[in-house]
Amino acid sequence: MMFIRAYVFFLGVLATLFLGWAALTFIPGIQIKEVKPLPGLKPYTEQELRGRAIYIREGCVYCHSQQTRPDGFGVDQRRGWGRPSVPGDYVYDRPHLLGTMRTGPDLFNIGARQPSEDWHLIHLYNPRATSPGSIMPPYPWLFEEAEEAPEEFYRMQGKRVVPVPEQFRPEGKVVIATQEALDLVAYLLSLNHTYPVKAEKR
Template sequence: MAFREYKIGARMFGLAFGSSMFITLYMAAVDISSVSVSQIGLHRQLGFGRAGGFSYEDPFLRGWAKPTQVILAVDPKTGAAIDPVTAYVYEKDVPFPNGIRHPRILGDGPRELSEGRGRIGEADDAVGAVFLTHEVEVNGELVPYIENATATRGWIPAETLAKVPDNKRLQVGKGKIMFVREGCWWCHTLLPEQTQDWQYFGAPPMLGDFNGESPTAFGSDRKAPDLTHVGSRNSSREWMMIHFFNPRLVQPHSIMPRYDYLWGDKDASGNTIDYDGWRSAYNEYAAGKSIVPPDVPVPHKDSEARALIDFVLNLK
């Protein structure tokens, strides 16, 4: 038996569901996509790279094929000293972020400047690129844009990285992967609330702060402090290191899990980390049998812990 007696009902259903989808999807998408990116938005997407979750180039979320954010004090081409500048280095075969691949999502003003003055259209991921961000005044408004320094200044990614000491490199892209994979965002939000978080967690984000970033990992369940501006509240690398290894060392009431496994096998000096020894020494300390806790090993520069600390300190 056919649906014949339900012809009107089926059409009404299509109309009702269709109008609901038109308002909540089409109208919302048109409005959101008209937003121009802010300088913070450029900083985030260039630092994090194309995807912060599952992707072709990094299916197991190990932090493969991610950019490095560096502070340059010399011109990598000429070797001359320059005012320190933050650059985003994409080595060969590291996929570019979405604002480079699809400049339309930057919004009209930043797109025109990035394509014209910044020459981002010439970026080629088979070669890699070094990006800078700038802000200029156009008709009385500050407009941010991306500069492809490989095209405009001849900075080669590998040479640029070679000119930067390790303490001026932030593995922010890999760190974001760790943040997502380890589920930090199940407890720490990345979204201060518009009405009451100003004093405690800092200013809420603005409209253009997320263009090109994916996933935004706002988080929904705040079991722990908001982290959007954590790097401004606490910039101590040592504190972060101790806190990630065992949060109870610096905050006895913390319910955060230990992330000691992100240190891997070797510490910064190449010595094997003795986890069992460390834990039994810590247990003695926690039980009050010894006065000082065991030292936390410094993470190796290729470890996942290092990348995660870089990411957190970069949240300003």
């Protein structure tokens, strides 16, 4: 009768998993470990890390990638999303946020492409205020509403009034960014990988 000896079977099963693990994660892990952070890459500041945690909390990664492909494979560069990304760009990323969906545009260089803080704040408060037709959800809980008053009044208290267009904010109210919103925008603005890549020589 044909039957596989059980222990041969179990060894085989363990071996296949081990092979895949070694080839796909262990060996590349060792190869990539040798990669140093690129000279132009700055570690995240405290505030940017707080913003990054909000990026993770709100699940931005499910619609936005942070990886750009080389010319000849997609048109990322012609869209102005920046040079192809390399392992040295991600050394400070933990967890990684490469993303695999582009329901919205790539954000690898959003800080360079859209450096306006106001734009980001308005966009987070209601994406359709800056980008008509967008299907991005709004994040009103990153903002506070306050009685309408001249901007100076709030600026004196150290508050940041967001210039949301009138038809997108509650009547007679102004929108004030919370610290969380400012942190998130600080993180987005830090996504600037326009520095050059020195060719890695062997």
